[in-house]
Amino acid sequence: MDPYMATLRGLRQGDPISPLLFVICMEYLSRLIRSMEDHPLFKFHPRCKKSKLTPMVFADDIILCCEGSFPSVYTMLKAFKLFSATSGLQISEQKSDFYTAGVSQEVIQRIKAATNFAHNKLFFRYLGLPVCARKIRVAECNGIIEKMCARIKVWSSRNLSYMARVTLVNSVLLSIHQYWAQMFILPKSVLKEIEKICRAFLWTGEWNSSKPGNVAWEHVCLPKQAKGVGFRQIQTWYVAEIAKYVWAISTKQNNLWVKLVHEVYVKDARWWDYEPPIDSCWYWKQICKVKSKLKLLYSEQEWNSLTKFSVQQVYKKLIGEQPAVHWDKLIWNRLVIPKHRVIGWLVMKQRLRTLDILVKIGVQALHSCHLCEQGIENHNHLFIQCKYSTQCLDLVRGWMGMKNQHSIFPRQMLFIMKSKRTGVKKRFMAAVFSGLVYQIWWVRNEAIWNHVVSKPEFIFRKLKQLIQQRIRLVLPHKITARDQLWIDSMLAAV
Numbered sequence: 001m002d003p004y005m006a007t008l009r010g011l012r013q014g015d016p017i018s019p020l021l022f023v024i025c026m027e028y029l030s031r032l033i034r035s036m037e038d039h040p041l042f043k044f045h046p047r048c049k050k051s052k053l054t055p056m057v058f059a060d061d062i063i064l065c066c067e068g069s070f071p072s073v074y075t076m077l078k079a080f081k082l083f084s085a086t087s088g089l090q091i092s093e094q095k096s097d098f099y100t101a102g103v104s105q106e107v108i109q110r111i112k113a114a115t116n117f118a119h120n121k122l123f124f125r126y127l128g129l130p131v132c133a134r135k136i137r138v139a140e141c142n143g144i145i146e147k148m149c150a151r152i153k154v155w156s157s158r159n160l161s162y163m164a165r166v167t168l169v170n171s172v173l174l175s176i177h178q179y180w181a182q183m184f185i186l187p188k189s190v191l192k193e194i195e196k197i198c199r200a201f202l203w204t205g206e207w208n209s210s211k212p213g214n215v216a217w218e219h220v221c222l223p224k225q226a227k228g229v230g231f232r233q234i235q236t237w238y239v240a241e242i243a244k245y246v247w248a249i250s251t252k253q254n255n256l257w258v259k260l261v262h263e264v265y266v267k268d269a270r271w272w273d274y275e276p277p278i279d280s281c282w283y284w285k286q287i288c289k290v291k292s293k294l295k296l297l298y299s300e301q302e303w304n305s306l307t308k309f310s311v312q313q314v315y316k317k318l319i320g321e322q323p324a325v326h327w328d329k330l331i332w333n334r335l336v337i338p339k340h341r342v343i344g345w346l347v348m349k350q351r352l353r354t355l356d357i358l359v360k361i362g363v364q365a366l367h368s369c370h371l372c373e374q375g376i377e378n379h380n381h382l383f384i385q386c387k388y389s390t391q392c393l394d395l396v397r398g399w400m401g402m403k404n405q406h407s408i409f410p411r412q413m414l415f416i417m418k419s420k421r422t423g424v425k426k427r428f429m430a431a432v433f434s435g436l437v438y439q440i441w442w443v444r445n446e447a448i449w450n451h452v453v454s455k456p457e458f459i460f461r462k463l464k465q466l467i468q469q470r471i472r473l474v475l476p477h478k479i480t481a482r483d484q485l486w487i488d489s490m491l492a493a494v
């Protein structure tokens with residue numbers, strides 16, 4: 001550009017003006033290549049003929065495609081040389097490769113000699129993502145699993161509460177969905193491996209444990225209102241992500257990929273009834289498979305009338321209607337201390353590892369309740385009949401001014417839920433009862449492992465203090481004066 005503009009100094013990476021200059025340069029390159037397309041020696045790649053696709057540029061990564069003949073490659077290279085001479089931007093020969101399909105060895109050798117590029121088999125990384133025509137092999141995904149589970153592995157040496165683990169697993173599963181699943185299909189065995197690590201970590205705190213969990217994984221992966229923890233079912237989520245492409249093809253979204261797919265595969269066929277040819281690539285077949293799944297749930301008209309695609313909505317439809325419990329709003333509410341939530345959830349599902357369950361799976365000998373030394377320890381005993389629990393419960397009832405007799409925790413929750421109290425009051429009470437259940441479980445574990453049983457008064461005092469701290473921290477600002485008064489009076493009694 002020298003004759004036209006005098007250059008005084010160079011640009012550094014990260015300079016705010018550099019993207020603009022870059023776009024101008026790339027525009028010039030695109031135009032050069034466009035002009036080359038009319039050259040008699042140049043021929044398009046057979047699949048790009050209609051869309052006249054040659055360069056794909058993202059930042060300084062460029063993919064160029066053309067027919068696998070020497071004259072075409074040579075013409076393209078000449079255009080590129082002209083670009084280099086004009087702009088001063090050079091191709092890095094070490095970092096460039098070329099890939100061929102159905103091209104003779106002789107032509108490959110000529111291209112190699114003319115370009116100095118390495119000839120490689122089709123599997124490369126573009127912007128950090130693997131690009132290949134076949135299904136990705138499990139071995140090629142090892143890095144991905146490593147990356148995704150790195151955090152879990154780091155944290156597995158720490159002593160984390162269930163809730164902390166739930167959060168961590170959720171963030172890992174979420175990040176898989178949001179990043180990888182949008183772009184390509186991971187093999188099933190890889191997804192299973194990720195699930196295995198998450199499951200082991202959730203229940204044991206170690207990523208490589210094979211002990212069974214308290215609740216089956218498919219039940220954990222249900223929405224909260226359907227008694228789950230709200231994790232996503234990875235494989236179903238994948239289907240929902242791929243459904244996005246099915247939708248894009250249906251509604252002919254304005255992007256390069258959709259145009260290409262229509263030209264190469266769908267052509268004049270009706271997409272909704274389209275069947276992929278046997279020799280089409282694995283990815284395309286997967287997309288068509290997802291379409292057949294969607295056909296069971298949506299009518300063509302319904303599907304095409306979706307003006308905006310939401311992965312979440314399709315996912316919901318895929319997992320289907322689940323019978324809703326309503327206690328999830330109490331158990332997982334913000335006023336409940338985080339580490340009390342998962343224990344509360346397990347008690348609601350009667351899935352804590354109480355002695356009766358441990359005896360059943362053969363890891364412990366039969367023993368009477370460690371808190372009262374009377375009766376067999378199971379959920380009903382521990383949270384209703386046990387003398388110790390009843391004493392704690394009476395103290396809590398006295399504090400809250402409650403007269404009802406629903407001593408068992410799940411029933412207590414249902415009672416709170418159905419009562420005519422305001423939302424804040426209900427959530428406050430849920431926090432207290434979840435805390436109580438947590439404390440009883442804690443005392444029970446102390447009794448087993450350390451042979452100490454704290455007095456109910458001590459537990460009650462501890463619970464009140466914890467609740468006071470929590471409520472002061474997270475109580476919403478916008479509550480009615482009456483609720484505020486009630487909560488103040490509750491906390492004042494601490």
Ligand SMILES: [Zn+2]
Nearest residue numbers: 369371372386
């Ligand atoms: Zn007992």
